[in-house]
Amino acid sequence: MKRHQTILEKLAKEKHLEVLDLCEILNVSAVTIRKDLRSLEEKGLLFRTHGGASLENPYINEKAIGEKEKISVEEKNGIAACAAQLIDENDSIMIASGTTVQALSKFIKPKHKLTVITSSLYVVMHLIHDKNIEILQLGGYIRHSSGSVIGSYAEHILNNISCSKLFLGVDGLNLDFGLSTTNLEEAQLNRKMLASAQKIIVLADSSKFGKKSFAKICDFDQIHELITDKGLSQILKKKIEEKGIKVTIA
Template structure:
């Protein structure tokens, strides 16, 4: 007996074409990190309506995220983590970035160092620098720098955040108003080229903005995983940053956009000793 007619019909070809387009979308995102609907439509030769439908389906499958008319691979929204957990993430990149940042510290500098695992990596690399004064919100950074005989350490006061071993609040802000510093070194939780630089803590974000207003040069230590992501609280717009130090995993597209914004970009080579 012959099988029912519907079992002998070949499958329509449209789904296969759609699946191939999905693969191309994902491949392009792996190359460029973030792409707008219009960019994808142009690259793939289809309408923006078609691309939006594709992105909706891929987002439902948790293969990408959609933000303001664009598609990205990583979840852009960051949850706060304890500093001990954060220190294990991208540790090779943070060490390389911190070592490079430490070389920018000059004799008789008065620097601000914000809290964070990348700035702590920097503090560990600061050697004997003549007449260095370092002001910091971080207890870990302060105790590390205190081992350096050439460094005068000023620990800001305030409310201690258990998750970061750093201080925030009005007492820290009041102390900051008394200083004028040459450089600020700070890490970020998120660096979105359109939205700005963010952190996961409201009070920490406000204090970071005050730090930016206190210094002559703002230097952001940003491992490549932070680009295209957002924390809860905005610290500043991208144009407030003078220099970004990042690792060799950063997308060339991101580097180009940073340079177009007038930011001095320093890319450090990473010797990887840990499993990603």
């Protein structure tokens, strides 16, 4: 069917499509589009999502950090290099866990004093030899899969901290569900980080869009800026910008 072919061609370019967008493109009803998507999913050609369709399984299973480091390496480095430009002299920043924000630490070369608060052991190992950087390592139980801490000890420290920027990594970004990660306790710690920062900057490669994971961190309206790569579709970029979020393509 020509309509099915058009849907698959659009998905190949955009990675994720909304039902309402397909209605407009194909000039048919939402009921018709949902039937089309169901048929294509039964053939194994796409995954249906809430309100749309994706070429990739929208539900994320946890992967070890060593495995995640090998995914979208060039894109993550580009995002990280771009994010590093946002750090000011004598700044105080927070870096969460994840391979993209971990990559950020490789591009931080301050000429003056910088304070870094982080839950990630990998970030600390990248920054520890720079005498211009003061590091506050959050304490708690260490997640082997991510090399980061979780738990009430880290959350308690954040009750008494305020910083200018939080650089946040996520496992999934879904327009309806929001930002999410695979671990419930990590999501809870991330929410405490949000409350401790004046500006929330999310670093995520384009493969994360249209996906959702087990634990919700926050809605889109709680973040200020998103840095991603050129794989983000123009449709999604526009929808995110309509929420008042600055989108930077690295």
